[in-house]
Amino acid sequence: MKNERERENGIKRGKEWTAKECAFLAVFVALLIATQTALSAIPGVELVTVLFVSFSFVFGVKKGTLSATAFSFLRQFIFGFFPKVLILYLIYFNLLTFTFGSLGKNRKTKGAGLGIIVFTACIGTVFFTLFDNILTPIWYGYSAQTTKLYFYASLPVVIPQVICTAVSVGVLFVPLKKVFERI
Numbered sequence: 001m002k003n004e005r006e007r008e009n010g011i012k013r014g015k016e017w018t019a020k021e022c023a024f025l026a027v028f029v030a031l032l033i034a035t036q037t038a039l040s041a042i043p044g045v046e047l048v049t050v051l052f053v054s055f056s057f058v059f060g061v062k063k064g065t066l067s068a069t070a071f072s073f074l075r076q077f078i079f080g081f082f083p084k085v086l087i088l089y090l091i092y093f094n095l096l097t098f099t100f101g102s103l104g105k106n107r108k109t110k111g112a113g114l115g116i117i118v119f120t121a122c123i124g125t126v127f128f129t130l131f132d133n134i135l136t137p138i139w140y141g142y143s144a145q146t147t148k149l150y151f152y153a154s155l156p157v158v159i160p161q162v163i164c165t166a167v168s169v170g171v172l173f174v175p176l177k178k179v180f181e182r183i
Helices: 002-009 018-039 049-081 085-104 114-140 144-182
Strands: none
Touching: 018 049, 049 114, 049 144, 085 114, 085 144, 114 144
């Protein structure tokens, strides 16, 4: 039973990861960076969430959090180092991968309907914005009025992000899940 669970997770306890596993994670992180770079000029449009959701659902929490952490740090080299963004990404993407990795590996929720997956991803997108609305004012020491304005300014951005998440996860989750399962 234990060996079956370890095999299912693709992780061998007491042994190092294979070069193939490391290369696969590196290619996945490169795909995330390329996707974010390609779509960074379009506000509210992003596909990183659907990639993390499907990857973590199939490969589990450990590989999901490793890729989320690597992505969060590597992104800083590409887009510039901003400690607040690093904190935001490290917390958000690791929570996202933990959530969907747990959903995918839990036998009771493994057959979760697409609606639950889409809804949970949308909640995660809203959480990202709300967490940013808390972290940014604290980080920069905003006054109460400026914090309120910052919150209201985020609303026009979060709405298209949630719509994009709903559409991208709704359309791409199943095909990406199948691709990841074949790997």
